[in-house]
Amino acid sequence: MWFLSGEPNQTTIQKAVDAFGSSNPDNKIAVTYFQNDAYKTKIKTAIGAGQAPTIVYGWGGGTLKTYAEANQVEDLTSWFEANPDLKNKFFPASFGAATVNGKIYALPNQYVAPIVLFYNKELFEKAGVQPPKTWDDIMSLVKTFNDMGVAPFSLGGQSRWTSMMWLEYLLDRIGGADVFKAIFEGQPNAWMDPAVIETGTKIQELVSADGFIKGFSSITADSKADQALLFTGKAAMLLQGSWTYGPMKKEGQNFVQDGKLGFVTFPTIPGGKGDPKNGVGNPAQYMSISAKATDKEKETAKKFFKDGIMTETVIDAYINSGSVPIVNGIEDKLATSPDKDFLNFVYDLAKNAPNFQQSWDQALSPTAAEALLNNIDQLFLKSITPQQFAENMNATLGK
């Protein structure tokens, strides 16, 4: 099995694998860890070369679809039917991105990870301002913090999917969930929706107002520099996945423990059609079984899926690191956690969202996703106009 490096999840998964190994000495699982951005390429290449690990970790959606259509991953539908307890253990919404053409190809696991707007409470107090509720608030906060000599928003722009989160929320708030739905379904001219162009315009407005930290386009998310900018007080706000809470708690020198980390949902846009309760992010993480694995390996993987991956210990470990596991009936556990404010916030966001949009780069096919990330990068650099962005993306529909 291959997994992502980085704490606290690396320890959690290693413990789970070790525990599974000691109770199943005949079916041990070996894990290799990779950095996020590197992994995404590595796994694709390995699957194409028929060298995939037995357990294929991923984010479901468009990438999983290419694997499923090439018969590279096992169809788990009947296995889930035979194990209804397991299927009912998880949030029903988490199966959406695991399903291709009505069949389930992956086990949802880990936690739900919406994108949230983090902010540095200390800086907000110092400036005497409130977290943003609308786009106008954002623009006025940008001015306030720039005057203070603090960057308004931190952003790991070289990773590109970090910039994408801004578009995901803006498009949803401006045009509602249907705009991306049309894009996802590949409807003709779906990218040419006026909401897409307004999204691009808003982005460039924010870039022009120095909304993002100087040098954002050379900062990577893998190095966690975007998080460090927030907790060292060099930037006031950060739009990032809820998964950054754990690392910030661990590495932020008591920034989180001292209650200096604030979090709100993404602001509304005046005149926008989207429901302000809508969320975007990862509904779960996913594990599939390689079709190329031997029968024994497949059995071991299924056993691990059933008994090893989401045990009580693992669930507790996720909660302790500030994540909401995708398991039903965890309200009590969340309520007694020291991180209950954040956990309940994430839980409510995920649960109450009328639409929880999966991250675009995962939902779309790899070909369209790469074009998207490349065009987003150029949009943030202002080397293309919102109109060009929409046109370039429109050309990728159906690819």
Add this chain to the structure above:
Amino acid sequence: MSSTTTHRAATASRKIEQTGQQKSALAWLTVPALIFFVVFALAPLVGVLVLSFANWDGIGAIGAAGLENWSSVLSDPGLYNALGLTFLIMIVSWLVQTPISLLLGVFTAGTQRYRAALAVLYFLPLLLSSAAVAIAYKALLDPNFGLAVGLGLPFLAQDWLGVPQLALGLVIFVIAWQFVPFHTLIYQGGVRQIPKSLYEAAQIDGAGIIKQFFHITLPQLKYTIITSSTLMVVGSLTYFDLIFVLTGGGPGNSTRILALDMYLRGFRANLMGPASVIAVILVVIGLVLALFLQRLGGKDKQGSQLEGL
């Protein structure tokens, strides 16, 4: 005396008898190299050529695409951007690296004090892997946590990798930093081959150091310059690891050179067909450039530069 002569004659006749055998034996000796060449160079080349006419996402089945990949890639402005950047980096790198490594090579070939100690320092970058170099530079140049901020030097705290022009310049600088030591080594070897007598004669004729450099060192290094330039120019087509780690082709597409463009198309966007088209273009450019540089050596390539000595 006569016995030696007969012995020599005997050896000679034996040699003539052996030549036929030796030739076939020598031919057999090339087989391992030939196998490696076919398996690791020719076969992938043919494979890529075939793939450039195919539809393949790297995972599923391979289907025929006809000329579709070629027409889509050739009409893509991204290709010309990548081509332009590749040649720009190639030319500027050559212009930057050649004089520096030539002068350093001449210097390290001399006998000045501390020369050995300095030479060791110059060669250090040669020992580091590209990925390590890229990661180190990235950390040093970080606009918020980098060296310039740490030392309080605001003029150095530019967004080196975030502004298109700066990023391109920086890429060229880091490439030079990494490869100048290698070319210095080549030039050092070249300079040491130049016979001392040439310089002694020049000194007697009253030529100064600068005249000696332009009239002896430089002409004598003709083939060294061609070798080093070939390596630089053809090598610049394959700069990939360094740029990939340093900028990932960004910001935007401002450092997306051909080799990187190929990788991103093939392995990120799962478009193996178009990526293969670019691979073929790369091979053709590389071959043409290498041939051209060899031609520059002139027709008297086999001729000696040491005639009359």
